[in-house]
Amino acid sequence: MLKVTDLSKSFGGLKAVNQVSLNVREGQIVSLIGPNGAGKTTMFAMVAGFIEPNSGTVMFDGNDITGQQPHRICDSGMVRTFQITQPFAKLSTLENIMVGAYCRTGNRRQAEAEARIVAKQVGMEDLLNKDADSLTVSGCKRLELARALATKPRLLLLDEVMAGLNPTEIDETVEVIKGIRSSGVTIFLIEHVMKAVVNLSDYSYVLNDGVLIAQGTPTEIANDKAVIEAYLGHGAAELMQKRGISNA
Amino acid sequence: MSSLQDSHKLLIVIGLAVAIAFPLVINNNFYIDILTLILFSAFLGQSWNILGGYAGQFSFGGVVFFGTGAYASSILMETYSIDPWIGIFAAIFAGAIMGMLIGFISFRYGLKGSYFALITLAFAEFFRVIANSVEFTGGGAGIFIDHEPSLARLQFQDPSGYYYLALIMTVISLLVAWWLKQSRFGARLVAIRENEDAAKALGVNVFRCKMYAIIISGAMGGAAGTFYAQKFLYLDPPIAFGVDISVEMLLVTIVGGLGTVFGPLLGAFVLHGISELARHFLEAPGLSLMVYGAILVLIIGFLPNGLIGAFSRFGKKKKDNKDA
Numbered sequence: 001m002l003k004v005t006d007l008s009k010s011f012g013g014l015k016a017v018n019q020v021s022l023n024v025r026e027g028q029i030v031s032l033i034g035p036n037g038a039g040k041t042t043m044f045a046m047v048a049g050f051i052e053p054n055s056g057t058v059m060f061d062g063n064d065i066t067g068q069q070p071h072r073i074c075d076s077g078m079v080r081t082f083q084i085t086q087p088f089a090k091l092s093t094l095e096n097i098m099v100g101a102y103c104r105t106g107n108r109r110q111a112e113a114e115a116r117i118v119a120k121q122v123g124m125e126d127l128l129n130k131d132a133d134s135l136t137v138s139g140c141k142r143l144e145l146a147r148a149l150a151t152k153p154r155l156l157l158l159d160e161v162m163a164g165l166n167p168t169e170i171d172e173t174v175e176v177i178k179g180i181r182s183s184g185v186t187i188f189l190i191e192h193v194m195k196a197v198v199n200l201s202d203y204s205y206v207l208n209d210g211v212l213i214a215q216g217t218p219t220e221i222a223n224d225k226a227v228i229e230a231y232l233g234h235g236a237a238e239l240m241q242k243r244g245i246s247n248a
Numbered sequence: 249m250s251s252l253q254d255s256h257k258l259l260i261v262i263g264l265a266v267a268i269a270f271p272l273v274i275n276n277n278f279y280i281d282i283l284t285l286i287l288f289s290a291f292l293g294q295s296w297n298i299l300g301g302y303a304g305q306f307s308f309g310g311v312v313f314f315g316t317g318a319y320a321s322s323i324l325m326e327t328y329s330i331d332p333w334i335g336i337f338a339a340i341f342a343g344a345i346m347g348m349l350i351g352f353i354s355f356r357y358g359l360k361g362s363y364f365a366l367i368t369l370a371f372a373e374f375f376r377v378i379a380n381s382v383e384f385t386g387g388g389a390g391i392f393i394d395h396e397p398s399l400a401r402l403q404f405q406d407p408s409g410y411y412y413l414a415l416i417m418t419v420i421s422l423l424v425a426w427w428l429k430q431s432r433f434g435a436r437l438v439a440i441r442e443n444e445d446a447a448k449a450l451g452v453n454v455f456r457c458k459m460y461a462i463i464i465s466g467a468m469g470g471a472a473g474t475f476y477a478q479k480f481l482y483l484d485p486p487i488a489f490g491v492d493i494s495v496e497m498l499l500v501t502i503v504g505g506l507g508t509v510f511g512p513l514l515g516a517f518v519l520h521g522i523s524e525l526a527r528h529f530l531e532a533p534g535l536s537l538m539v540y541g542a543i544l545v546l547i548i549g550f551l552p553n554g555l556i557g558a559f560s561r562f563g564k565k566k567k568d569n570k571d572a
Contacts, residue, residue: 048449074451082449088442099439102432103451111432151451 100150293512304441313469343470390484505556
């Protein structure tokens with residue numbers, strides 16, 4: 001469904017993303033993980049049209065969408081959320097979600113009805129009339145998810161929707177994401193919460209310093225030497241092996 | 249965005265009835281003139297509000313559309329003897345084209361916030377100098393408009409004629425603002441104001457929406473220009489492109505309530521009301537301006553969401569109490 005080939009982006013002398021290729025198949029949940037500063041968000045921004053890549057291509061449903069405007073990409077069925085939540089602060093939750101719903105309908109009543117359905121799906125039905133700037137962290141994260149969902153995407157890019165949530169909220173969000181997938185939406189997510197990654201992903205890619213260092217199922221990834229060293233430092237993999245610790 | 253409550257509907261109907269009946273009941277040209285100016289300034293404010301209040305693109309040169317429209321219809325009338333009935337549509341068209349031009353140059357290159365404010369100011373100044381220097385605008389001497397009252401010329405013997413014209417224009421502007429509150433386009437403008445990146449991600453064509461907003465704003469400004477010229481019968485570059493009207497537009501809107509349907513109207517009432525009262529009751533020269541300024545500071549300092557914001561906050565509190 002999404003096919004990224006040799007995508008690169010430099011900021012000045014820094015190669016934020018370097019020749020990354022990856023694939024998201026329809027119906028799957030695919031995750032992109034890696035330490036802070038690895039280039040994950042830049043990767044998302046390029047895929048969703050917010051940053052123009054220096055080289056490489058992004059194909060969505062067989063169409064080349066490299067460098068297209070974000071609103072067009074959204075129209076064609078791919079939508080992203082923001083890691084740093086970007087609510088329409090002075091609007092209510094309902095109005096926030098309606099902006100997303102307006103992507104598919106020009107009718108106010110219909111947009112409102114759809115926004116209510118989506119709000120229920122992510123568990124925000126009690127917060128509809130609250131102003132977005134009065135929401136908690138978890139509320140803002142859900143709002144990001146709800147607004148994106150309201151655009152009726154076929155591919156949803158989720159950028160750390162679980163960061164800053166407590167364990168109960170994480171479990172709830174995992175269930176919500178599973179529900180979204182079973183309604184037929186393909187999901188590509190960036191996440192640091194490993195429990196969620198392992199629980200959700202069919203396939204994972206690991207990015208470090210802008211380079212793809214591993215890919216595979218979450219279990220394969222968790223025992224990959226390069227991945228362990230990227231997170232825990234050089235020599236960590238050997239140490240773990242010696243002491244008989246397994247991640248799986 | 250809730251639909252109108254019955255009490256609000258009643259208030260609007262009463263307001264409109266009073267507005268229509270006013271010149272028939274109070275046969276005093278002085279008051280009719282003041283009300284005409286209030287409505288005119290509410291209309292100007294609304295034209296600015298669409299771009300500045302709803303879409304969040306603050307312009308300091310809103311006068312440029314007004315001036316374009318004023319010159320368009322006045323030149324057509326004085327030089328080519330075309331009635332302002334047609335001229336006002338030419339003015340609307342010219343204002344819209346001006347909006348398109350400035351919008352394209354500014355939004356294409358992503359000018360936002362203070363940069364957008366400055367470029368609009370620069371455009372207004374640019375046209376002020378041009379209007380001062382070329383022949384067909386009458387240069388610095390300006391254009392005198394002949395007063396031959398007739399409906400076709402949009403000129404009236406009786407001030408109530410202008411009053412009703414201003415009333416019609418204001419009602420139209422309120423309808424435009426109300427439509428924005430209800431429509432997808434309006435929701436998108438507000439989304440752009442609140443967070444441009446998020447709007448983009450959710451499928452909003454930010455450039456196009458801003459263009460539509462500035463075109464509507466420009467068209468309304470153009471109509472206001474024709475009205476001004478037909479009422480005051482004189483036009484020169486400082487009036488048409490100076491800062492006075494730019495400030496007036498944003499002042500009534502900000503005082504009344506940015507991005508609200510009735511904000512500019514309320515702001516125009518309060519500001520002109522205060523200014524007239526101060527002038528009426530304070531004899532010492534300059535004192536009325538001081539009082540006016542002091543009240544302005546108080547309003548802006550204590551009511552960050554404008555007068556409408558203060559009312560709705562009060563309304564909310566009352567409702568919360570009722571719920572409890």
